[in-house]
Amino acid sequence: MSGDLRTNSILGAVLGSVLGVMAIGTVGLDATGLSAADQYRDTPDSIKGDDVVRAHFASEAGTPLQIVTNTGATDEVVAATRQIEGVDPAAVRPVGSAGGKTMVEAGITDPALTNAAYDTVQRVRDAVHEIPDADALVGGTAAVNLDVQEASRHDNDLVIPLVLGVVLMILILLLRALVAPVLLIGTVVLAFGAALGVSALAFEYVFGVSGADSSLPLYVFVFLVALGIDYNIFLMTRVREETARVGSRRGALAGLAATGGVITSAGLVLAGTFGTLATLPLTFTLQIGFAVAFGVLLDTIIVRSILVTGLNLDLGRHMWWPSRLSRAEHDGERSQGPGGDASSSELLSARTP
Numbered sequence: 001m002s003g004d005l006r007t008n009s010i011l012g013a014v015l016g017s018v019l020g021v022m023a024i025g026t027v028g029l030d031a032t033g034l035s036a037a038d039q040y041r042d043t044p045d046s047i048k049g050d051d052v053v054r055a056h057f058a059s060e061a062g063t064p065l066q067i068v069t070n071t072g073a074t075d076e077v078v079a080a081t082r083q084i085e086g087v088d089p090a091a092v093r094p095v096g097s098a099g100g101k102t103m104v105e106a107g108i109t110d111p112a113l114t115n116a117a118y119d120t121v122q123r124v125r126d127a128v129h130e131i132p133d134a135d136a137l138v139g140g141t142a143a144v145n146l147d148v149q150e151a152s153r154h155d156n157d158l159v160i161p162l163v164l165g166v167v168l169m170i171l172i173l174l175l176r177a178l179v180a181p182v183l184l185i186g187t188v189v190l191a192f193g194a195a196l197g198v199s200a201l202a203f204e205y206v207f208g209v210s211g212a213d214s215s216l217p218l219y220v221f222v223f224l225v226a227l228g229i230d231y232n233i234f235l236m237t238r239v240r241e242e243t244a245r246v247g248s249r250r251g252a253l254a255g256l257a258a259t260g261g262v263i264t265s266a267g268l269v270l271a272g273t274f275g276t277l278a279t280l281p282l283t284f285t286l287q288i289g290f291a292v293a294f295g296v297l298l299d300t301i302i303v304r305s306i307l308v309t310g311l312n313l314d315l316g317r318h319m320w321w322p323s324r325l326s327r328a329e330h331d332g333e334r335s336q337g338p339g340g341d342a343s344s345s346e347l348l349s350a351r352t353p
Contacts, residue, residue: 015307019190025197028204031152031212033113033145039283063112064091065124065140067104073134074102080127081106086120112142113211121146152214160221164189167229175236177320183311184236188228191303192221195295202294203287213284220288224295227270231263231304239312243325252312260305267300 065087069077074094081104082089091107106124110116121143128136164185171181196217203209239255246254274296277289312319320326 011306011310015302015310016190019194019303019307022195023190023193023197025200026193027197029196029200029212029217030210031214031217032115032149033214034209034211034283063141064105064107065121065138065143067106067124067128067136067138068101069104069128069131069134069136071097071100071102073131073136074104076131077104077128077134077136080131081124084120084123084127086110086116086123108142112140113145117142118146118149148214152218155215156218159218163222163225167225171229171232171236174233175240175320176323177326179315179321179326180236180319183315183319184229184232184308187303187307187311188225188232188299191228191295191299192224195224195291195298196220199287199291199294202290207283207286207290209283209287212287216284216287216291220291220295223274223288223292224299227267227296228299228303231267231300232308234263235259235304235308240320240325243317243320248315248317248319248325249313252309255312256305256309263304264300267296271296271300 065081067077067081074097078092078094081087082092086109088107088109091105093105095103095105097103108117108120110120121138121140125138125143128134128138167188168181168185171184172178175181199220200212203212235255238259239252241251242254242258243251245251271293274289275293277285278293280286280289317326
C-alpha cells in the first residue's frame with residue numbers, strides 16, 4: 001500500500017512539474033496584437049500595398065496618429081506634436097476642419113504595433129491634453145492598439161479571477177467539500193498555463209508568427225476552464241457517488257473507469273472541432289484553434305485521467321474534507337490504510353453495472 005501511494009505521489013509530482021515547465025512558455029507569448037501582415041497566413045493585396053508605402057516613406061505614413069482638436073488650438077497642437085519624440089515633424093499637418101473641430105495627422109517613426117509606438121501615443125496624449133481649450137483626442141491605429149491592450153489587461157484582471165471564483169463556488173456546492181474544488185481549480189489553471197505555453201512556442205517556431213492577438217489568452221482561458229470544469233464535474237460527481245459506496249480509493253478508480261471513455265471521446269471530438277479553425281487563412285483562428293485543441297487533449301488525456309485521479313488516490317477520503325465522506329472509513333480502508341487499496345477484481349466489483 002505504501003509503495004502504491006509513493007508511486008502515485010512521485011508520478012503526480014513529476015506530471016505537475018512537467019506541466020509547470022510547459023507553462024513557462026507563456027513568458028514568450030507576445031499578446032500585444034498582430035501586425036497587418038501577420039493577421040493573414042498569405043499575402044493579400046492590402047499587405048503588398050502597405051509594403052510599398054513603407055518602402056517609400058520614412059515615417060509610418062500609412063498609419064498616422066489622428067488628433068482631433070478645437071480649431072482655435074490647431075497651431076498649438078501642431079507645434080507641440082512636432083516636438084515629441086517618435087513623431088516625424090514633417091508628417092504633422094492639419095487635414096480638415098468641420099463644426100469647430102480640426103483633424104491633425106501625425107506620422108510616427110515606429111510601426112503601429114510596437115511598444116515604441118504606444119509610448120509615442122502616450123507622449124502625444126500627455127502633450128496635447130496640457131494645451132488649454134484644445135480638448136484634443138488622439139486616435140489612429142497605434143492609439144487604438146494601445147487602448148485595446150489596456151482594455152485586455154483590465155479584462156484579464158477582472159474576468160479571470162471572477163470566473164475562477166464562480167467556478168470554485170459551483171464546485172463547492174456540487175461536491176460539498178473544500179479540498180477537492182480547490183485542487184480541481186488548480187489542475188485546470190495548470191493545464192491552461194501548459195497549453196498556452198506550448199502554443200506560444202508553436203506559434204513562433206512552427207507557424208512563424210511571433211505575436212498574438214491581445215484577446216487570445218482570455219479566449220483560451222475561458223474555453224479551457226469551461227471545458228475542463230465540465231470534465232471535472234463528470235468525473236468527480238461519479239467519484240463521489242462511488243466513494244460513498246465503496247470507499248475513496250476504489251471509488252476514484254471506479255469513477256475513472258465509468259467516465260473516462262466518455263470524457264476522452266468528448267475531448268477528441270471537441271479538439272477536432274477546434275482544430276478545424278486552424279485551416280482558415282486568418283492567424284487568429286489558427287492560434288485559438290491550435291491552443292484550445294491542444295489544451296483539450298492535454299486536459300482530457302493527461303490531467304483528468306492521471307493527475308486528478310492520482311490526487312484522489314493520494315489524498316483518499318481527505319479529498320472530501322470537511323464533508324462526512326472525509327470522516328467515513330470503509331472496511332477496506334481500515335485494513336489497508338488511509339486511502340485504501342484496490343486490485344483489478346475489486347475495481348470490477350466496485351463498478352456500477
